[in-house]
Amino acid sequence: MSNGWEESAEAWISTIGVEGDFARRFVLDRPMLDRARLSEAKTVLDVGCGEGRFCRLLSAWGLITTGIDPAESLIRKARQLHPEGEYCAVGAELLPFEDQSFDLVVAYMSLIDIPDLAKAIGEMTRVLRSGGHLLIANLNSFYSASNPTGWREAEDGTNSFLIDHYLEERSDWIGWGELRVQNWHRPLGTYMALLLGNNLQLRYFDEPPPHGGNAQQIDLFRRVPSFLVMDWEKPRMPVAA
Numbered sequence: 001m002s003n004g005w006e007e008s009a010e011a012w013i014s015t016i017g018v019e020g021d022f023a024r025r026f027v028l029d030r031p032m033l034d035r036a037r038l039s040e041a042k043t044v045l046d047v048g049c050g051e052g053r054f055c056r057l058l059s060a061w062g063l064i065t066t067g068i069d070p071a072e073s074l075i076r077k078a079r080q081l082h083p084e085g086e087y088c089a090v091g092a093e094l095l096p097f098e099d100q101s102f103d104l105v106v107a108y109m110s111l112i113d114i115p116d117l118a119k120a121i122g123e124m125t126r127v128l129r130s131g132g133h134l135l136i137a138n139l140n141s142f143y144s145a146s147n148p149t150g151w152r153e154a155e156d157g158t159n160s161f162l163i164d165h166y167l168e169e170r171s172d173w174i175g176w177g178e179l180r181v182q183n184w185h186r187p188l189g190t191y192m193a194l195l196l197g198n199n200l201q202l203r204y205f206d207e208p209p210p211h212g213g214n215a216q217q218i219d220l221f222r223r224v225p226s227f228l229v230m231d232w233e234k235p236r237m238p239v240a241a
């Protein structure tokens, strides 16, 4: 069954534009690029790459990038915008790569879109080399627990943000503009248990604040828990005696 991304591909491409939306431009790109640079990676897999914007940013530094995404229209757009890049129309649950193929695996706002997260994190870990990094930007679980209500306006005109049923994993159809896609809410503990269960080690955690944009957007982002960035390292193999 479709999760809406193929049908929403055109709307997503125009939402993201060349520079990315508010969240990417003013909140997430900076820490994601900083961590990617610190990893000293040469080869990168971007899981759920969409139309390939983050691959293009990394590729501009000389990194060798591969992007995967099950939405064929997004992969077609990525190839068109970056003909020298490697892109593949597959999901994260079964990655067509050898073990330990990449120095860095990125999941930039895609974990909330992946139905079988356990398989996907297992696959991302498998294709990561020992000593490599899994870099994640994701919707904060406190935010996804607001689906599908989110912000609501009271009779007196004040806005509040409803978080409910936090511990219940679920998928909801959410929409903004012309987009309509399925997102998964999972408590933060579910993500942590899967990442720790794959023996990954947390090296960095942040809930980055906005560093620019208009005052109204900044205020909304500062009021609710929106995003998190995590950098996990795959331990090096124990050296044989």
Ligand SMILES: C[S@@+](CC[C@H](N)C(=O)[O-])C[C@H]1O[C@@H](n2cnc3c(N)ncnc32)[C@H](O)[C@@H]1O
Pocket: 003, 005, 006, 016, 047, 048, 049, 050, 051, 053, 054, 068, 069, 070, 071, 074, 090, 091, 092, 093, 107, 108, 109, 110, 113, 114, 115
């Ligand atoms: C919010 S978009 C993020 C796109 C891109 N990473 C970015 O930040 O601009 C989520 C992406 O996850 C992709 N996605 C959905 N299901 C997936 C799956 N099973 N495996 C990998 N990616 C998936 C969608 O097609 C979509 O491109």
